[in-house]
Amino acid sequence: MSALVPQALSIRLQGCAKTFRDGTRALESLDLSISAGETLVLLGPSGCGKTTTLRLIAGLEQPDAGGKVFFDDTDVTTLGIEARKIGMVFQSYALFPNMTVAQNVGYGLRILKMPKTEQQVRIREMLAMMRIEALADRRIDQLSGGQRQRVALARALAVRPQALLLDEPLTALDARLRDALRVEINQLLRSLGITTIYVTHDQAEAMALGDRIIVMSHGRVEQIGTPREIYHQPGSAFVANFIGSMNQLRGVVTPQGFTCSAGCLNWDRSGVAERVLFRPEDVSIVTSSEFAELTGVVKASFFMGDHTRLLVDVGDEAPITVLDDARCPQAVGQKLYMRVAPLGLMSI
């Protein structure tokens, strides 16, 4: 399969900022390098600059003066998308409605003036890879959303691009299909070894697909790291709250540990901390006050299927979230004793 990709490309952005004509600053100056064969996910809420970054790499937008885009060691800043030899997949699929599935997949080959018989072979190969051979002669308006996205991927990969750019490719699909395609895209990207840049606002997608994730907000990079780093060592309050759920307690460091209104946490790190953060899965419920670090009262309880999610009032400004057993959860109004795994504690 890796023969499908000529030679993985490394991409480098140097001082790339983007200001739109109406004066909107979409992207602050950004330096970024993507190594060959890496899958990089740009993650953030809408308007954070992730799509602008992708469009700069694609050549659909030009960076403000001074910004440069390199493919390997070649400066491609002034090249348009036509000359960058990248494959692009859009949220809206952007399939040509006047062509069949096979014609869509073969479009790039036709532009490259590949001989007809070779085109046929390549089209069949791509349709087989995406498991849509049966749809070859269908019109686009006869396809479901998931099928359209497979066609879009097949079309983008048919020309054996140097890199694959995906702009929220799964956002328009329903949850079940999204999960299934996410797994499939992940396997596809691993087997192809193609350099991929993937834009999404869905953190689960980012975690599952990315070798590295760039979390962005308001046109700035908040953090760059592997999914594990981003999740366990968030670099800013924004990242901490954007990725997964996060509990927050205010208090002071005392000789006993981190003391807050609900109790005292095992905190042996040096330095001052005014607030500590920890994830719901690092909280365990204990039966007696003897072993408890925190005490609270269950305010609300949500059955999630595989677990129960409790909101516990601990006298801080916001309740903390705790995961509980699915079958016999604590009742609302009940007093709750809790411990927090020391490794799960963070301060920012």
Place this chain on the structure above:
Amino acid sequence: MIYMFLPAAAFFSAFFILPMCRLFLVGGSGAIGWRAYSVIVTDSNYFNALLATFGVALATTVTTLLIGGLVGVFLQRYRFPGRSFLMAIITLPMAFPGVVIGFMVIMLAGRQGLIGQISMALGGDRLVFAYSFLGLFLGYVYFSLPRTILTIVAAAEKLDPKLEEAARSFGANTWHVVWDVIMPGLKPALISAGAICFATAIGAFGTAFTLATRINVLPMVIYTEFTLSANIAMAAALSFVLGALTWIVLALARSAAGNTVAAAA
């Protein structure tokens, strides 16, 4: 079901079937009987008028779609000072009666016209083409352009810019983009604007009345048969043939253009 069919049936009867039947019957009721219909083909006067009419209409449609398509897409894509003013005055020609448009063409290309004076000043002959094929053609294009441009602007707004970006990502040049993305997207609009343009040019009377002295077009022939020769049967036969042929041409154009639903999806 039958009740839903009734309004449509009433509409088609009142506006198409009944008048066309009546015209057809009247056409065969004259001194030469049903031969009125064969005369249209055998009499060179009638037949040439028929050819000229369809020729002008076809040339007008093609030219209007070409100019209207380019201008429409341009106006939709680019924002420039004066654009909204231009969009507002673009419908102006539609408010003019055909006679006024004919008069404007005479002012441009008639014996005292601007083009004639310029060609004289440049030392050539006096260039006069207001009263021939070219004059009619100019008038019709002028009249049909606004409607075509507005239709194209509306259709171009619905084009998905992502389709163009996708095409360009494969290395498509401007020509590819126009041919593979923009034209298919505009096809339904081009067909409906072209049909209206064609039918208008076939039936336009005011402009023809003012201009058509060196060219004979069917509406003028029908008028002459009706008012000067009082040959009502011949006028009816010609009208029927004009209507029927126009309908056939439009139907052919529509089916040749294929499934417009697919292109619009």
